[in-house]
Amino acid sequence: xxxxxxxxxxxxxxxxxxxxxxxxxxxxxxxxxxxxxxxxxxxxxxxxxxxxxxxxxxxxxxxxxxxxxxxxxxxxxxxxxxxxxxxxxxxxxxxxxxxxxxxxxxxxxxxxxxxxxxxxxxxxxxxxxxxxxxxxxxxxxxxxxxxxxxxxxxxxxxxxxxxxxxxxxxxxxxxxxxxxxxxxxxxxxxxxxxxxxxxxxxxxxxxxxxxxxxxxxxxxxxxxxxxxxxxxxxxxxxxxxxxxxxxxxxxxxxxxxxxxxxxxxxxxxxxxxxxxxxxxxxxxxxxxxxxxxxxxxxxxxxxxxxxxxxxxxxxxx
Amino acid sequence: xxxxxxxxxxxxxxxxxxxxxxxxxxxxxxxxxxxxxxxxxxxxxxxxxxxxxxxxxxxxxxxxxxxxxxxxxxxxxxxxxxxxxxxxxxxxxxxxxxxxxxxxxxxxxxxxxxxxxxxxxxxxxxxxxxxxxxxxxxxxxxxxxxxxxxxxxxxxxxxxxxxxxxxxxxxxxxxxxxxxxxxxxxxxxxxxxxxxxxxxxxxxxxxxxxxxxxxxxxxxxxxxxxxxxxxxxxxxxxxxxxxxxxxxxxxxxxxxxxxxxxxxxxxxxxxxxxxxxxxxxxxxxxxxxxxxxxxxx
Amino acid sequence: xxxxxxxxxxxxxxxxxxxxxxxxxxxxxxxxxxxxxxxxxxxxxxxxxxxxxxxxxxxxxxxxxxxxxxxxxxxxxxxxxxxxxxxxxxxxxxxxxxxxxxxxxxxxxxxxxxxxxxxxxxxxxxxxxxxxxxxxxxxxxxxxxxxxxxxxxxxxxxxxxxxxxxxxxxxxxxxxxxxxxxxxxxxxxxxxxxxxxxxxxxxxxxxxxxxxxxxxxxxxxxxxxxxxxxxxxxxxxxxxxxxxxxxxxxxxxxxxx
Numbered sequence: 001x002x003x004x005x006x007x008x009x010x011x012x013x014x015x016x017x018x019x020x021x022x023x024x025x026x027x028x029x030x031x032x033x034x035x036x037x038x039x040x041x042x043x044x045x046x047x048x049x050x051x052x053x054x055x056x057x058x059x060x061x062x063x064x065x066x067x068x069x070x071x072x073x074x075x076x077x078x079x080x081x082x083x084x085x086x087x088x089x090x091x092x093x094x095x096x097x098x099x100x101x102x103x104x105x106x107x108x109x110x111x112x113x114x115x116x117x118x119x120x121x122x123x124x125x126x127x128x129x130x131x132x133x134x135x136x137x138x139x140x141x142x143x144x145x146x147x148x149x150x151x152x153x154x155x156x157x158x159x160x161x162x163x164x165x166x167x168x169x170x171x172x173x174x175x176x177x178x179x180x181x182x183x184x185x186x187x188x189x190x191x192x193x194x195x196x197x198x199x200x201x202x203x204x205x206x207x208x209x210x211x212x213x214x215x216x217x218x219x220x221x222x223x224x225x226x227x228x229x230x231x232x233x234x235x236x237x238x239x240x241x242x243x244x245x246x247x248x249x250x251x252x253x254x255x256x257x258x259x260x261x262x263x264x265x266x267x268x269x270x271x272x273x274x275x276x277x278x279x280x281x282x283x284x285x286x287x288x289x290x291x292x293x294x295x296x297x298x299x300x301x302x303x304x305x306x307x308x309x310x311x312x313x314x315x316x317x
Numbered sequence: 318x319x320x321x322x323x324x325x326x327x328x329x330x331x332x333x334x335x336x337x338x339x340x341x342x343x344x345x346x347x348x349x350x351x352x353x354x355x356x357x358x359x360x361x362x363x364x365x366x367x368x369x370x371x372x373x374x375x376x377x378x379x380x381x382x383x384x385x386x387x388x389x390x391x392x393x394x395x396x397x398x399x400x401x402x403x404x405x406x407x408x409x410x411x412x413x414x415x416x417x418x419x420x421x422x423x424x425x426x427x428x429x430x431x432x433x434x435x436x437x438x439x440x441x442x443x444x445x446x447x448x449x450x451x452x453x454x455x456x457x458x459x460x461x462x463x464x465x466x467x468x469x470x471x472x473x474x475x476x477x478x479x480x481x482x483x484x485x486x487x488x489x490x491x492x493x494x495x496x497x498x499x500x501x502x503x504x505x506x507x508x509x510x511x512x513x514x515x516x517x518x519x520x521x522x523x524x525x526x527x528x529x530x531x532x533x534x535x536x537x538x539x540x541x542x543x544x545x546x547x548x549x550x551x552x553x554x555x556x557x558x559x560x561x562x563x564x565x566x567x568x569x570x571x572x573x574x575x576x577x578x579x580x581x582x583x584x585x586x587x588x589x590x591x592x593x594x595x596x597x598x599x600x601x602x603x604x605x606x607x608x609x610x611x612x613x614x
Numbered sequence: 615x616x617x618x619x620x621x622x623x624x625x626x627x628x629x630x631x632x633x634x635x636x637x638x639x640x641x642x643x644x645x646x647x648x649x650x651x652x653x654x655x656x657x658x659x660x661x662x663x664x665x666x667x668x669x670x671x672x673x674x675x676x677x678x679x680x681x682x683x684x685x686x687x688x689x690x691x692x693x694x695x696x697x698x699x700x701x702x703x704x705x706x707x708x709x710x711x712x713x714x715x716x717x718x719x720x721x722x723x724x725x726x727x728x729x730x731x732x733x734x735x736x737x738x739x740x741x742x743x744x745x746x747x748x749x750x751x752x753x754x755x756x757x758x759x760x761x762x763x764x765x766x767x768x769x770x771x772x773x774x775x776x777x778x779x780x781x782x783x784x785x786x787x788x789x790x791x792x793x794x795x796x797x798x799x800x801x802x803x804x805x806x807x808x809x810x811x812x813x814x815x816x817x818x819x820x821x822x823x824x825x826x827x828x829x830x831x832x833x834x835x836x837x838x839x840x841x842x843x844x845x846x847x848x849x850x851x852x853x854x855x856x857x858x859x860x861x862x863x864x865x866x867x868x869x870x871x
Binding site: 472474475476477478479480482483486487489490491492493494495496497498 | 688689690691692693694697698700704705706707708709710711715718719720722723724726727728729730731732733776
């Protein structure tokens with residue numbers, strides 16, 4: 001027994017030493033909340049942005065990428081290990097990771113670049129050595145798009161997680177603007193992913209004319225099963241970004257997360273080069289958005305795309 | 318490297334408070350208390366809201382412990398007075414707490430740097446201002462941990478503490494001692510959940526945030542730390558249960574940190590936890606077997 | 615005085631396994647009596663004890679102590695004036711606590727279990743004295759865990775613990791049945807001594823006919839929820855094992871045992 005304990009402790013010590021080699025190249029710790037397509041795009045874009053700004057991986061920076069598996073506690077532990085390892089900069093993708101990084105960076109004042117946060121003001125991630133890219137949804141553009149594709153539609157169904165500040169603020173945005181386009185919003189709040197499909201059933205039962213998605217992690221996570229139900233009920237679903245359109249949403253006025261990531265990467269590059277600091281830079285919202293369409297899905301619902309939209313739209317494949 | 322060890326040990330200390338709670342319910346009362354997954358974020362929710370309202374950071378800890386105690390009482394009441402099975406009573410409270418936590422906090426909350434936590438308050442700065450925040454976190458969480466440990470150890474020496482131990486050991490005896498064992502169970506749950514909520518509160522100060530899902534899996538974490546701790550010190554009877562649990566909690570956090578540092582995908586962390594858990598249980602059982610054999614010879 | 619009046623007890627009422635054990639069962643226990651109860655399995659001995667202690671609910675009738683109905687008194691409240699020793703030695707003590715700790719909690723029965731320290735140094739000598747009266751050498755093992763003692767030793771401590779504080783009634787539920795004959799004899803003698811010394815009213819259920827005849831001043835035999843034999847005073851003093859065994863065999867044969 002004593003031998004086993006001794007072995008165990010030795011193992012721990014060896015492994016923990018093995019875990020952290022010291023390098024002189026500045027390390028960027030990427031704390032990604034979980035793995036799903038748009039968050040992955042953010043990360044890829046971020047690295048690309050660094051390169052576009054003239055930095056070379058291995059020489060000017062090194063990436064330490066960790067993902068938290070959608071677990072807040074893991075996000076915290078990752079952030080703390082970044083801080084303990086004295087990374088030069090933290091890149092946080094999605095709100096829980098950003099909150100964790102910002103708290104862990106407090107002591108050493110490590111700059112934090114966030115990515116894919118809808119409402120940095122509400123998440124209190126605006127003051128201090130932190131900046132980044134907001135993926136605030138272009139609600140006006142989305143409503144305009146839906147009106148153009150479904151001229152007779154009256155109600156839009158939206159499912160959102162009540163505990164996600166991003167979703168709550170976007171819903172408020174939707175509700176404020178819907179009337180301008182002649183819509184009413186049927187919003188159903190959920191507290192966990194397991195409740196999403198039930199919420200979808202409720203919306204279908206209420207005979208909404210279409211669904212519109214937010215960038216809500218719980219909802220996006222089970223989008224495929226929502227689409228199964230809505231396809232059967234012949235209700236089109238509008239996505240909030242390209243990945244959702246790829247899966248089977250009819251269209252989306254959305255953000256290109258790779259572009260979003262690139263912008264964030266450029267911010268990080270500027271900080272690494274010493275041109276500016278995260279404290280000085282304000283966070284940015286993407287002003288550019290694109291229209292993504294899934295022609296196959298549109299055809300199934302018999303929706304005609306007006307030519308002016310069709311010309312600009314990008315086919316999501 | 319040193320920083321990493323400090324921050325990991327700090328985590329171990331903070332979560333050891335939660336492990337104390339589970340030590341009381343699981344190890345002493347033999348009560349699988351799932352309330353934990355709800356009372357942990359409850360402590361954080363109350364703390365976050367009070368901090369944002371400008372309440373003294375140390376008072377928020379007290380408030381968190383009190384609401385945690387209430388949560389424990391509710392589970393106890395459901396189990397003892399309404400005669401619902403222990404596991405189910407905990408699940409009912411946990412489920413209700415999920416909504417209550419969101420009701421208290423509104424949504425997930427962050428606490429901006431302008432607001433003082435227990436680690437940055439004027440008191441902490443006067444006493445430990447020269448140390449870095451990292452070290453301050455270590456020292457302050459250690460102080461909180463030691464206060465709780467000493468109080469608990471003292472409590473276990475009181476008559477009420479003896480009765481608590483007796484309920485888990487042999488509840489029939491407690492009845493024949495003319496004591497209502499239901500009441501003793503409720504007391505145990507109250508103390509346990511107060512500690513769990515306190516742990517949630519300190520985590521909220523440390524992470525500057527509350528999230529509604531932060532309680533998920535905490536019961537299993539606590540269970541693992543208690544079993545790791547008590548298995549390691551099985552033979553050393555002079556080591557107090559509370560000490561063993563602290564060691565268990567720190568070891569657990571170190572293991573997770575190693576897993577992260579080795580670059581293992583986060584998706585596998587739970588699997589690693591499960592395997593680690595199993596290994597320790599098996600070592601424990603294997604050891605028990607040899608003892609029995611020796612005793613028989 | 616303890617009295618069971620018109621007690622009825624039905625197990626699993628309303629189901630196919632419904633079994634009526636007691637119907638209009640009556641028993642009066644006078645103060646200071648030491649009653650031994652014998653009977654075959656299922657005759658209702660232990661159920662009777664459980665009804666007295668409030669461990670199981672009854673379907674009708676009254677349990678009276680000194681003429682006062684205690685039907686609604688909860689089990690743990692009844693133990694304020696009763697002590698009980700079980701067949702299983704593990705039920706009377708806490709295995710993970712030391713002898714000293716066990717003695718301390720037993721000593722505190724009837725007083726509030728508050729935040730005062732449980733171990734009272736002033737009582738240490740008293741506990742030693744009590745333990746040495748057992749003659750098992752336990753007074754030198756006060757700091758070892760009870761779980762490491764043998765069944766007989768545990769039962770001896772359990773008996774000590776059950777009778778440490780002032781009591782009115784002592785309930786002995788086949789308390790020698792799980793022990794080897796020699797240890798059983800020791801425990802039985804000890805029981806007799808304690809009951810005599812403290813002038814307790816005791817009810818002892820036993821399968822050992824010899825104990826039933828030798829000890830106690832009243833003997834009951836139960837069969838299928840009825841008292842079929844009740845000897846006290848002279849009658850009890852003159853009873854022999856053979857007499858009792860005779861009756862016992864007769865009822866057993868009727869039952870088909």
